Amino acid sequence: MKNIEKIEKRQSIRDYEKKKLPDAVLKELEDSFADSERLVDDIGLKLLSMTDGADKKLDKVVGYSGNVFNAPVYFVLLSEKKPHYLENAGFVAEALILKAEELDLNTCFITVTDSDEAKLSLDIRDQGEVAAIIACGYGKKEKDLVRLDIQSPSNVTMRKREGHIAPKIAQEELVYNSKWGVEMEWDDTMQDPMMDEAFYAASLAPSFLNRQPYRYIYDGSKIYILTTKEENTSKEDEKLGLGASMYNFYAVLADYMPKAPMWQMYPENNSEDLGQPKNYEVSAVITI
Numbered sequence: 366m367k368n369i370e371k372i373e374k375r376q377s378i379r380d381y382e383k384k385k386l387p388d389a390v391l392k393e394l395e396d397s398f399a400d401s402e403r404l405v406d407d408i409g410l411k412l413l414s415m416t417d418g419a420d421k422k423l424d425k426v427v428g429y430s431g432n433v434f435n436a437p438v439y440f441v442l443l444s445e446k447k448p449h450y451l452e453n454a455g456f457v458a459e460a461l462i463l464k465a466e467e468l469d470l471n472t473c474f475i476t477v478t479d480s481d482e483a484k485l486s487l488d489i490r491d492q493g494e495v496a497a498i499i500a501c502g503y504g505k506k507e508k509d510l511v512r513l514d515i516q517s518p519s520n521v522t523m524r525k526r527e528g529h530i531a532p533k534i535a536q537e538e539l540v541y542n543s544k545w546g547v548e549m550e551w552d553d554t555m556q557d558p559m560m561d562e563a564f565y566a567a568s569l570a571p572s573f574l575n576r577q578p579y580r581y582i583y584d585g586s587k588i589y590i591l592t593t594k595e596e597n598t599s600k601e602d603e604k605l606g607l608g609a610s611m612y613n614f615y616a617v618l619a620d621y622m623p624k625a626p627m628w629q630m631y632p633e634n635n636s637e638d639l640g641q642p643k644n645y646e647v648s649a650v651i652t653i
């Protein structure tokens with residue numbers, strides 16, 4: 366299955382069947398995590414698969430308004446705390462999420478505000494920071510699903526799902542041509558279909574409260590991702606979401622190229638001038 370197909374199919378699912386994941390399926394996910402590409406190589410990262418009652422333990426500890434949706438498994442990414450460990454965790458978490466899609470499973474990122482509290486609730490004694498938690502299981506059929514209604518982080522309600530899929534920023538607004546604010550022509554004859562698909566994939570990534578606090582700039586050979594501080598999104602969730610969007614972009618390149626180039630992170634507070642407003646900074650670049 367091509368990455369773009371998994372990316373298009375994915376949506377956050379917030380209601381799961383009671384059915385457990387067969388051991389072989391869990392192992393396939395864990396193996397794929399072990400083999401998956403890292404954004405930053407030298408950051409220790411470990412996956413713990415928490416089953417059998419983890420939902421009860423995590424309830425009211427993590428997640429929007431303390432909701433964790435009774436999933437049969439929660440993947441906990443424990444990371445060494447080094448520069449860009451959250452972007453790295455978001456990147457690898459999205460790879461795991463797409464593997465789950467391939468196996469006909471569903472997922473939802475679960476926000477973590479206090480790593481120590483999350484570790485305590487799950488009795489995790491390993492070193493490392495809880496960088497991300499992903500709920501995973503067999504999602505309930507569409508008609509039974511609940512939809513997320515986001516007013517603000519403290520006012521999130523669940524409704525029966527009526528429509529479909531969280532709306533995403535249009536490609537015209539997500540990607541600028543060489544400089545901030547310059548619109549890209551997405552005419553078929555003007556653009557490489559790989560790039561078109563990669564930006565589309567980047568736009569479909571999960572993001573905290575669906576805020577998508579990032580934009581892309583493409584100058585023909587380099588692609589920059591720029592981030593802003595969104596008032597409702599914590600720095601941690603912003604970086605995880607950034608990593609997830611960067612993974613989707615990379616995963617489409619990997620569909621087309623045997624050896625896709627990897628993103629290079631900019632050192633913190635070391636942006637460059639692409640004409641962006643003061644509240645945006647360049648976070649990473651990839652060279653095609």
Ligand SMILES: Cc1cc2nc3c(=O)[nH]c(=O)nc-3n(C[C@H](O)[C@H](O)[C@H](O)COP(=O)(O)O)c2cc1C
Nearest residue numbers: 376377428429474475476531571572573574575605
């Ligand atoms: C870092 C991060 C944390 C998130 N935390 C939660 C959460 O705690 N609860 C939840 O229901 N969804 C959570 N989400 C999922 C987003 O709300 C979801 O991605 C967004 O609404 C867009 O919907 P989609 O994933 O279906 O495209 C999180 C997403 C990210 C990237």
